[in-house]
Amino acid sequence: MDLSIPLINSLTLGSLYTLMALGLTMSFSVTKIANFAHAELVTIGGYVTALLVNWMGYGLGESLIAAFFASALLAVAMDEGVFKPMIKRGSKPLFLLVASIGIGLVVRYLLFIYADLNAVITVQAKTNVQLIGRFGRAGITTIHLWVFPITIVSVVLLHLMFHYTKPGKALRAMADNEDLARVSGVKIYTLRRLMWFIAGGITGVAGGLWSAYSVITPEIGWYALLRIFAASILGGLVSFWGTIAGGLIVGFAENFGITFMNTYFNVSTAYRPLISFVIIVIVLLLKPTGFAGFDIVGWLKEKVKGGGE
Amino acid sequence: MADYIIESKELTAGYGKAVIIQDVNFQAERGKVTAIVGPNGSGKSTFLKTLFGLTRVFNGSVVFDGEDITKLPPEVRARKGLGFVFQVNNVFPNLTVRENLEMGAYARTDKEQIRKDMGEILDIFPILRERQKQKAGSLSGGERQMLAMAMALMGRPKLLLLDEPAAALAPKVVTQIFMKIRDIVNSGVTVILVEQHAKRALSFCDMGYVFSSGRIVMKGPGKDLLADEKFVEAFLGKR
Amino acid sequence: MQIEFLASYMPIFTSFIVLFAIYLIAALSLNMEYGYGGIPNFGHVFFISVGAYMAGVLTARTVDYIAGIKAGYCSGQASVLRTEYLSSHPMEAVGIFVASLVLGAIIGGLFGYAASYPALRLKEDFLAITLIFIGDMGRIIARNEEGIVCALTGLTGIANPLSFVKDVGTRSIAYALIVVAFAVLTYIYVQRLAKSPFGRLLKAVRDDDLAAMALGKVVPRVRGEVMVIGSALAAVAGVLRTFYIQGVVADDFQPLITFLVLTMVILGGMANNKGVILGTLIMTALDQFISPSFLSLLGISVEFDVTYMKYIIIGLIIILVLMFRPQGAIPEGPVETPALELSKSSEWDVEEKLEIGGEEERSPSG
Numbered sequence: 056m057d058l059s060i061p062l063i064n065s066l067t068l069g070s071l072y073t074l075m076a077l078g079l080t081m082s083f084s085v086t087k088i089a090n091f092a093h094a095e096l097v098t099i100g101g102y103v104t105a106l107l108v109n110w111m112g113y114g115l116g117e118s119l120i121a122a123f124f125a126s127a128l129l130a131v132a133m134d135e136g137v138f139k140p141m142i143k144r145g146s147k148p149l150f151l152l153v154a155s156i157g158i159g160l161v162v163r164y165l166l167f168i169y170a171d172l173n174a175v176i177t178v179q180a181k182t183n184v185q186l187i188g189r190f191g192r193a194g195i196t197t198i199h200l201w202v203f204p205i206t207i208v209s210v211v212l213l214h215l216m217f218h219y220t221k222p223g224k225a226l227r228a229m230a231d232n233e234d235l236a237r238v239s240g241v242k243i244y245t246l247r248r249l250m251w252f253i254a255g256g257i258t259g260v261a262g263g264l265w266s267a268y269s270v271i272t273p274e275i276g277w278y279a280l281l282r283i284f285a286a287s288i289l290g291g292l293v294s295f296w297g298t299i300a301g302g303l304i305v306g307f308a309e310n311f312g313i314t315f316m317n318t319y320f321n322v323s324t325a326y327r328p329l330i331s332f333v334i335i336v337i338v339l340l341l342k343p344t345g346f347a348g349f350d351i352v353g354w355l356k357e358k359v360k361g362g363g364e
Numbered sequence: 365m366a367d368y369i370i371e372s373k374e375l376t377a378g379y380g381k382a383v384i385i386q387d388v389n390f391q392a393e394r395g396k397v398t399a400i401v402g403p404n405g406s407g408k409s410t411f412l413k414t415l416f417g418l419t420r421v422f423n424g425s426v427v428f429d430g431e432d433i434t435k436l437p438p439e440v441r442a443r444k445g446l447g448f449v450f451q452v453n454n455v456f457p458n459l460t461v462r463e464n465l466e467m468g469a470y471a472r473t474d475k476e477q478i479r480k481d482m483g484e485i486l487d488i489f490p491i492l493r494e495r496q497k498q499k500a501g502s503l504s505g506g507e508r509q510m511l512a513m514a515m516a517l518m519g520r521p522k523l524l525l526l527d528e529p530a531a532a533l534a535p536k537v538v539t540q541i542f543m544k545i546r547d548i549v550n551s552g553v554t555v556i557l558v559e560q561h562a563k564r565a566l567s568f569c570d571m572g573y574v575f576s577s578g579r580i581v582m583k584g585p586g587k588d589l590l591a592d593e594k595f596v597e598a599f600l601g602k603r
Numbered sequence: 604m605q606i607e608f609l610a611s612y613m614p615i616f617t618s619f620i621v622l623f624a625i626y627l628i629a630a631l632s633l634n635m636e637y638g639y640g641g642i643p644n645f646g647h648v649f650f651i652s653v654g655a656y657m658a659g660v661l662t663a664r665t666v667d668y669i670a671g672i673k674a675g676y677c678s679g680q681a682s683v684l685r686t687e688y689l690s691s692h693p694m695e696a697v698g699i700f701v702a703s704l705v706l707g708a709i710i711g712g713l714f715g716y717a718a719s720y721p722a723l724r725l726k727e728d729f730l731a732i733t734l735i736f737i738g739d740m741g742r743i744i745a746r747n748e749e750g751i752v753c754a755l756t757g758l759t760g761i762a763n764p765l766s767f768v769k770d771v772g773t774r775s776i777a778y779a780l781i782v783v784a785f786a787v788l789t790y791i792y793v794q795r796l797a798k799s800p801f802g803r804l805l806k807a808v809r810d811d812d813l814a815a816m817a818l819g820k821v822v823p824r825v826r827g828e829v830m831v832i833g834s835a836l837a838a839v840a841g842v843l844r845t846f847y848i849q850g851v852v853a854d855d856f857q858p859l860i861t862f863l864v865l866t867m868v869i870l871g872g873m874a875n876n877k878g879v880i881l882g883t884l885i886m887t888a889l890d891q892f893i894s895p896s897f898l899s900l901l902g903i904s905v906e907f908d909v910t911y912m913k914y915i916i917i918g919l920i921i922i923l924v925l926m927f928r929p930q931g932a933i934p935e936g937p938v939e940t941p942a943l944e945l946s947k948s949s950e951w952d953v954e955e956k957l958e959i960g961g962e963e964e965r966s967p968s969g
């Protein structure tokens with residue numbers, strides 16, 4: 056069996072899921088809202104990218120930047136318009152989850168109407184895709200040259216932000232203990248806005264990349280949401296490196312898992328989503344904290360140093 | 365007239381619809397230690413949180429340094445010179461010890477001075493220097509309490525609220541902690557100390573308040589309270 | 604003239620009543636799980652679909668067997684033959700209907716029992732996440748398996764148990780009455796349950812796990828029971844739906860159905876069955892009247908699929924209710940205890956108690 060194709064697919068999708076899941080993990084860890092409207096941040100990013108590329112003739116790079124801002128603003132608007140007022144009124148956490156479902160419905164079906172009127176219910180950003188090389192039987196295209204570097208750069212930038220900048224550290228502090236952050240002088244509402252902006256933005260970029268990679272619909276975000284949650288839950292919904300590992304695991308498990316099941320057990324590839332679902336159930340039931348608390352970086356350092364100082 | 369750094373007037377506050385503290389008139393003199401004692405659940409922590417704006421105020425006001433701060437959010441109060449060491453959850457477990465200390469100085473902008481303070485604080489709490497790169501969640505109870513106080517000091521507060529800093533610690537550590545608090549007071553910081561251990565607190569403080577069921581039931585210089593038969597009978601029991 | 608006019612609207616009316624009654628059963632069962640029990644069963648559509656598939660599979664397989672239909676489970680011809688058989692064999696048709704209801708409820712209950720495993724172990728929001736996705740996994744399986752409900756085509760020929768009644772108008776009114784009777788029974792049942800010691804226990808478990816823990820091993824059992832009963836009821840709603848639309852398609856059971864039913868509960872008022880009736884009435888109306896066929900009846904036409912509007916409105920209702928009136932149209936009453944009954948009848952002032960019991964907490968941050 057040649058594994059080059061599922062390998063490349065896994066890496067590509069794994070990267071996209073990672074970006075999307077990092078957005079979800081950020082917003083969950085800081086606000087404790089399991090945001091189902093996160094799906095729509097993916098979709099909006101995808102549509103903005105596809106339409107700018109196809110209708111306006113923009114390059115993919117510029118369109119992705121626009122997608123970043125579109126989803127970033129949508130994320131901030133969700134929080135300012137719905138979540139924050141609800142929290143101030145003392146809403147129960149589960150109501151915030153339900154409200155996020157409501158937001159998701161509104162955004163998704165507004166987009167459906169728009170897409171229906173403009174005949175773009177299915178759309179793909181028509182970029183000039185060129186084959187630039189081969190890895191086994193799998194083709195490496197210009198799209199991969201966008202996906203991998205953007206993912207790596209985003210992860211590095213986020214890591215630097217969270218560990219070497221004041222707002223980044225404050226966000227981690229807020230995720231740990233909001234009241235303590237407040238009494239330390241953190242302007243939590245300003246930071247919260249910053250967090251939504253970045254979380255929404257990277258999710259939108261991931262959506263944009265997806266629209267260049269394959270056809271999208273107004274439901275693409277909902278389709279991705281299961282994987283995003285699976286990836287985030289693997290990171291305990293709070294861990295940065297855990298989420299990255301989670302995104303890749305989901306990407307690999309889906310592609311290899313379904314290829315394997317299809318080849319040897321004749322299972323239809325339509326069952327692909329079940330893999331993410333099983334991951335969610337297993338992690339939640341067996342180890343709800345996922346990889347959180349498992350200090351990957353520390354562990355690696357230990358290995359390198361051989362455990363000594 | 366005494367110089368009060370903070371004062372609450374007819375303060376009534378709580379959580380949601382629940383009123384926890386009622387009609388609290390409280391003053392803390394600048395440069396002194398004011399202790400608050402009372403049984404578990406009497407609202408001591410709630411009162412401290414109310415001074416910092418972390419509860420819902422139904423009535424009354426809080427005046428800090430001559431300014432009415434009742435309506436200000438906690439992050440602004442922190443910038444005005446209040447510091448708080450919570451009773452529980454008083455460090456950021458997933459941040460390193462050093463990052464915790466940096467968070468303590470979050471509201472400050474004087475980078476040079478922060479660096480100096482960091483060095484000094486690490487001298488005062490040598491155990492923290494050793495553990496700088498460790499996550500705060502991995503510290504022992506006593507170390508965590510030290511870190512929490514060190515964090516609050518990094519904010520250079522004028523007034524420090526300490527909520528049961530010695531609870532559930534080994535006696536040796538308790539002595540250490542109280543020595544640190546004495547140092548803090550000597551360096552010019554006003555301290556409000558909440559303690560369940562009334563004898564310890566009242567012999568330590570200048571002025572003492574006794575809370576019961578969300579109200580102040582007695583006040584006076586710590587030594588006087590300890591000598592007061594009524595107080596001893598009601599709150600210390602016969603020992 | 605006028606009678607004719609009325610007659611032309613009669614089908615719309617009966618279909619509205621049937622759907623209302625079916626949704627009501629679903630909403631009451633969700634209210635029991637979520638409103639009273641605090642279990643966010645946002646995979647409700649899955650349990651409805653279990654009943655719906657059950658009814659389809661049982662009917663089709665049984666009829667194919669006893670009538671010797673060899674045309675193939677999913678073929679159009681089999682569908683025609685089944686309908687013919689069922690409309691000419693009233694006893695068998697009714698028998699299969701009753702068996703479907705019973706088996707549907709049992710299987711639904713079993714799935715509910717299975718779902719109570721995570722329900723007892725997961726934190727509220729993680730449980731909600733899991734159940735939302737469970738709802739969709741069932742559909743993904745059903746839409747890919749020929750053997751259940753014929754994958755994407757759907758299973759047809761599940762004739763109405765009353766199809767021996769030749770007059771369509773009479774038949775649909777009669778079936779409507781049956782469905783309404785089920786809804787009424789469900790209402791009486793959940794209402795009695797809510798007022799029973801079990802209902803009070805449920806609320807206690809919901810509001811305060813710790814207090815309920817004092818009751819020992821009761822909590823897991825209570826939550827498990829609620830999931831079983833609630834899921835069985837949801838499955839009954841599914842069975843009634845299959846026989847109403849005379850077929851079953853996997854893709855009808857999107858997570859959106861859960862959200863529609865959830866909106867009924869939230870809009871009406873959680874843990875208040877009367878409120879849920881109101882919520883269901885409003886949402887069924889929305890569901891029915893914002894449809895291309897109804898709008899074209901009114902001479903309205905739009906350039907896009909109007910069902911999109913429906914979901915936007917559902918979303919808006921969810922958001923607005925949760926933001927501005929989280930207790931719903933009719934708020935939850937106080938816990939009915941003998942002491943409260945007593946105080947109602949005497950001069951005692953219970954206002955204060957209501958204050959404390961009714962509202963949810965406000966967080967201090969703000």
Ligand SMILES: Nc1ncnc2c1ncn2[C@@H]1O[C@H](COP(=O)(O)OP(=O)(O)O)[C@@H](O)[C@H]1O
Nearest residue numbers: 379382384402403404405406407408409410411
């Ligand atoms: N976050 C909260 N929400 C609601 N009630 C609270 C909260 N925190 C404390 N309480 C209640 O307030 C009362 C006083 O608690 P607290 O201020 O912690 O007392 P103390 O510090 O004197 O032990 C207790 O009855 C407690 O149950």
Ligand SMILES: [Mg+2]
Nearest residue numbers: 408409410451
């Ligand atoms: Mg306390």
